[in-house]
Amino acid sequence: MSSLTITGVTKRYGATVAVDDVTLHVPHGCFTTVLGPSGCGKTTLLRLVAGFLAPESGSIAFGDTVVAGDGVRPMPPQTRRVGYVPQEGALFPHLDVAANIAFGLGKGARGSDRVAEMLDLVELPADFRHRRPDELSGGQQQRVALARSLAPQPALVLLDEPFSSLDASLRGSTSRAVRRALEASNTTAVLVTHDQNEALSLADEVAVMRAGRLVQSATPSQVYLSPSDPEVAAFVGRAVVLPGTASGAHARCALGEVVLTEAAEGEVSLMIRPEQVYVDLSHDEGVRGTVDEVSYYGHDCAVQVRLDDGTPVLSRMSGVRHPSPGDTVHLRVTGLVRAYRPAAP
Numbered sequence: 069m070s071s072l073t074i075t076g077v078t079k080r081y082g083a084t085v086a087v088d089d090v091t092l093h094v095p096h097g098c099f100t101t102v103l104g105p106s107g108c109g110k111t112t113l114l115r116l117v118a119g120f121l122a123p124e125s126g127s128i129a130f131g132d133t134v135v136a137g138d139g140v141r142p143m144p145p146q147t148r149r150v151g152y153v154p155q156e157g158a159l160f161p162h163l164d165v166a167a168n169i170a171f172g173l174g175k176g177a178r179g180s181d182r183v184a185e186m187l188d189l190v191e192l193p194a195d196f197r198h199r200r201p202d203e204l205s206g207g208q209q210q211r212v213a214l215a216r217s218l219a220p221q222p223a224l225v226l227l228d229e230p231f232s233s234l235d236a237s238l239r240g241s242t243s244r245a246v247r248r249a250l251e252a253s254n255t256t257a258v259l260v261t262h263d264q265n266e267a268l269s270l271a272d273e274v275a276v277m278r279a280g281r282l283v284q285s286a287t288p289s290q291v292y293l294s295p296s297d298p299e300v301a302a303f304v305g306r307a308v309v310l311p312g313t314a315s316g317a318h319a320r321c322a323l324g325e326v327v328l329t330e331a332a333e334g335e336v337s338l339m340i341r342p343e344q345v346y347v348d349l350s351h352d353e354g355v356r357g358t359v360d361e362v363s364y365y366g367h368d369c370a371v372q373v374r375l376d377d378g379t380p381v382l383s384r385m386s387g388v389r390h391p392s393p394g395d396t397v398h399l400r401v402t403g404l405v406r407a408y409r410p411a412a413p
């Protein structure tokens with residue numbers, strides 16, 4: 069296993085700059101998700117790391133070994149020791165599970181302990197070794213695909229939207245099993261996805277891409293609670309954006325005084341997550357408003373409130389006890405709030 073260092077990498081297709089001066093470090097044993105909308109360059113970045121494409125500028129290194137760029141001849145994909153898990157259809161349909169997992173291990177490995185070890189690692193029963201891919205669910209197939217990529221002990225594993233063809237419940241259980249398997253084998257891994265929940269829930273670090281560029285790379289909670297700009301904020305979740313006036317560590321806005329993640333001065337835009345807006349049902353502390361709409365999801369609910377000054381504010385609160393449309397409520401902000409300089413008019 070090794071770390072991955074991408075330094076100033078650019079790749080164009082004609083006039084399209086698919087990957088634009090991207091720099092990213094994934095430490096040894098770390099799981100990084102690359103998150104971004106369709107067409108932002110995620111797959112191109114993964115293919116550059118795998119060696120299916122060569123960068124026009126910049127370099128890619130596994131540990132201390134430069135595999136592309138910096139004037140060295142790109143190392144071919146087969147010698148990079150990279151495990152690649154695509155969206156679906158990765159398994160050989162005519163081979164059983166054992167033969168699929170043993171594919172990269174050389175002759176005679178089909179019945180080896182390594183196959184049993186890999187099945188155990190991806191939490192599949194040992195007797196699945198005799199099944200063919202069409203006798204497995206989509207989630208089980210993706211676990212076998214991961215087992216196959218991990219069997220030869222790759223330097224790193226790349227996963228290209230590996231859960232996108234699975235339905236919601238299978239997606240959650242499969243992705244968690246994959247996460248555990250990567251952690252147990254201390255594998256350096258990069259997963260690309262356009263799914264915010266997947267990116268935030270699985271990763272040690274999230275790298276957010278937009279139009280070929282890497283716009284933020286940080287822990288999931290930093291990306292969610294302190295996004296680098298309002299566009300990232302809107303992409304990774306719902307946000308209440310209010311104008312405010314900052315003075316050092318605090319700012320005033322329609323929701324009263326809030327505490328900032330970083331000191332600021334003057335006119336700012338404040339990014340507040342709906343879960344940070346506390347709806348007080350029993351006291352009259354906070355800013356008064358009237359409930360316009362409640363969307364009940366069971367585990368929680370979204371409450372749309374109109375403040376007395378007319379400002380609309382969204383709150384996300386527990387579904388156990390919630391207000392009804394028309395109720396008077398009082399709102400206050402909990403936790404730290406990120407301030408941005410307002411965009412130039």
Ligand SMILES: Nc1ncnc2c1ncn2[C@@H]1O[C@H](COP(=O)(O)OP(=O)(O)OP(=O)(O)O)[C@@H](O)[C@H]1O
Nearest residue numbers: 081084086104105106107108109110111112113262
């Ligand atoms: N072979 C190619 N020839 C020309 N343009 C390409 C090629 N592959 C990708 N592109 C373009 O490069 C940009 C980045 O594509 P890429 O597939 O890396 O994005 P992505 O973020 O992985 O998208 P998706 O989530 O839809 O798979 C897009 O504008 C795409 O149209």
